[in-house]
Amino acid sequence: MHRTERLYRLQCTDSEFDRLTRRLQEVEASLGETEELRQAHLDLQTVEQELHRLQARLRDLELENASLADKLEANEQRLYGGTVRNPKELTSLQEENEYLRRRKSQFEDVILEVMIEVEESQEQAHSARAHLAQVEERWRAEQERLTAERAELQASLAALSEKRQALRAAIPPDDLETYDDLRRRKGGQAVALLQEGTCQGCRVSLPSSKAQQVRQGDVLVFCGSCGRILYTR
């Protein structure tokens, strides 16, 4: 294997390693609770709180209505029971009776309104629960997929790491130093392919004499424009 071919193969391995490392970071960032799931939980919590508030209000209203019914019953027993004969007292009982009836009728209207609100709120809670279940199911499937992908990436990275070590062991230290230095300075790409006289690292055309040197592969030839080591297949 030519000197530059070894470096080129190391470059391919390193580039693949970098690519998979970036993907692994993305995968790890996507694991765990998502914004969509958090929002679905929050929405359900909000509608359930409102439902509980309405249900408590309805219970209070029904209790008050029952106590009003008791008062009305007591009033009517006195009013029609025949024990009260004083006309003034009877008039006052009559007035109280009318007042209690009016109150009760108003109460019943409010109870009806709140019952409708409770029903609507129950529907909202139902659809929020259904939505959450749907989001959770999708989320769980996605988490499973991501967890499997993470394991695959970790295995591939371990294999690439071994391959990289084997490749490096066969490259002279001076070349490795040049390569590592260029990788650091050139965004991870130290070796560029020369295709049809053009450096694929910077897309600049090179003189044919240079292409000739590159083809021999025994000396390191650098792109005059971007400075990368050139390699041609």
Ligand SMILES: [Zn+2]
């Ligand atoms: Zn170049």
